[in-house]
Amino acid sequence: MVAALFILTITLPRENLIILIWDIILLAFIVASFRIFNLAHVRQVLYAILPMVMVSFLVSLSQVIWADYYLTIEDYSDYFYTAAFTWMIALLILSNKQKKALLKDRQHQEEEAARIRMDAELKAKLEALVQERTLELTQQKEELQEALSALKQTQSQLIQKEKMASLGELTAGIAHEIQNPLNFVNNFSEVNEELILEMVKELLSGKTKEVMNVIEDIKANNLKIHHHGKRADAIVKNMLQHSRASAxxxxxxxxxxxxxxxxxxxxxxxxxxxxxxxxxxxxxxxxxxxxxxxxxxxxxxxxxxxxxxxxxxxxxxxxxxxxxxxxxxxxxxxxxxxxxxxxxxxxxxxxxxxxxxxxxxxxxxxxxxxxxxxxxxxxxxxxxxxxxxxxxxxxxxxxxxxxxxxxxxxxxx
Structure with a gap:
């Protein structure tokens, strides 16, 4: 709007009073704009136009109030306008650069803010994922511990089963080893019973010589019974010795x-x-x-x-x-x-x-x-x-x- 008013100033007929009034209006508008607009780039535009308006105002004022003085500076007015115009162009270029810089900075800030938001979201997702994986690992650990306990229990049971199987085979062998001498003991004991009965008959018949022969047979059988009894005893003692060595x-x-x-x-x-x-x-x-x-x-x-x-x-x-x-x-x-x-x-x-x-x-x-x-x-x-x-x-x-x-x-x- 300020630019439009300035263009009007240039295009209107240059009657001194009208131009002066118009310049006053422009100055008032610029001052009011400083109060209304707080944006930096708007103020920069106002600062760019202000010298041109001031030059126009002072020239118009001197034409209206100090006509003689104006005649002395009229030849220099074009320099004033050129300087003001140069100032305006330079400041507008600077304003444009600053605007671009601000825009770039804003974009950078927005990108940084977006990156921070993405980082925060990613961090939240990672934390959730870590918690989820931690929970899964904890559950897996508990399951593995339970499986390990069950495996150890099964292993102990199988080892005990193996020991019992070996014990069963060992017991069968021991039973066979003991059975042989026990069979001898039983057989010779039965023979001795028969010999004792025979000896009683011989005694009643008065056959002393036959009685002595029977006694010798009984003694021989008793030696065999003793021998095989000792053998069975040795087997048992040997097994007990192995049992004591199990510690x-x-x-x-x-x-x-x-x-x-x-x-x-x-x-x-x-x-x-x-x-x-x-x-x-x-x-x-x-x-x-x-x-x-x-x-x-x-x-x-x-x-x-x-x-x-x-x-x-x-x-x-x-x-x-x-x-x-x-x-x-x-x-x-x-x-x-x-x-x-x-x-x-x-x-x-x-x-x-x-x-x-x-x-x-x-x-x-x-x-x-x-x-x-x-x-x-x-x-x-x-x-x-x-x-x-x-x-x-x-x-x-x-x-x-x-x-x-x-x-x-x-x-x-």
Whole structure:
């Protein structure tokens, strides 16, 4: 609007009074605009126009009031207008630049504000996502802890089942070992009863010589009863000794006797379950092995597991009805430089090559479901390697043989 008024000033006829009045109106309008408009760019435009209006006002005023004075400055009025016009153009250019700068700054501020809003929104989303993931991880942790507890409980139950299975097989073998001497005791006791009755008859008949012969027979039978009773007692005491050694304490033990004993217990335990089971046993015990520090019950469990696996392997191969096949299990001990060696070899089905890497893993078994827990060899491996600092090695050829080799250090406490 100010620009329009200024244009009118230029285009109107330049009658001095009219121009003066018009300049006064423009000045009044500019002053009023300063009070009304607080925007910086509007004030900048007013500052640009003000010198031109002031020059026009002063020239018009001098024409009306000081005509003589005007004649002296008339030649310079064009310079005043040029200077005012130059000022106006320069200030308008500066105002335009400032306006652009302000616009750019405002855009920058708006962009910054938008970025801050986006950052805030992103932060809020991330916090929500973190809380959500934290909740999920907490739930997963709780589920995993529950699963781990259940797994540990199941593992304990399976280990106990494996121990009970070994105990059952051991008990069957012990029962067979005790049954033999008890049969002798019962048989000779019955014979002695008959001899006593015969002796009474001979006494009544007065046949002293025959009575003495019967007495000698009774004495001989009593010696046999005593011998087999001692044998049964020794078996029981030996088992009790192994039971006392179960606390994890190592004691000096005759390794050859232990191997032989558990070989017989395993064999007779399987025979008690399957009367048709039969196998050729070959033993070769090195007397130089002597006594070594071991946990007897633990090594006994290892031997029982390995013997049972050997008997199972030859029995499975026998079921294939191979002509000329004779189930054989050989057991030998040997004293090496700083350790003793136990080798248990069978000519059974062997171990498949793809199973060799898993054979000592817990719960892995090649037996049908219900016939094995998969813990026997795993527990045996831990007993030999961790509790006795030894080695448990397997050599095999599928369909031909499997040989388990145990190395136990000598003199390790």
């Amino acid at each position: 994890g304490k190592k004691e000096l033990a005759d390794l050859n006797a232990l191997v032989d004993e558990y070989l017989r217990l395993s064999y007779h335990g399987l025979r008690a379950k399957d009367k048709a089971f039969n196998v050729a046993l070959i033993t070769n015990f090195d007397p130089g092995v002597g006594r070594i520090n071991i946990i007897q019950q633990d090594i006994g469990r290892v031997l029982l597991n390995i013997f049972n696996n050997a008997f199972y392997a030859v029995n499975e191969k026998k079921k294939r009805q191979i002509i000329g096949y004779e189930p054989t299990v050989s057991v030998c001990t040997k004293r090496l430089t700083d350790k003793v060696e136990i080798r248990v070899k069978d000519n059974g089905v062997g171990v498949p090559e793809n199973v060799m890497g898993k054979i000592f893993q817990p719960f892995y078994t090649t037996k049908p479901t219900g016939e094995g827990t998969g813990l026997g060899l795993s527990l045996s491996y831990d007993i030999v390697t961790k509790k006795h600092s030894g080695e448990l090695i397997v050599e095999t050829r599928e369909g031909e043989f499997a040989e388990f080799i145990i190395h136990l250090p000598v003199g390790v406490n």
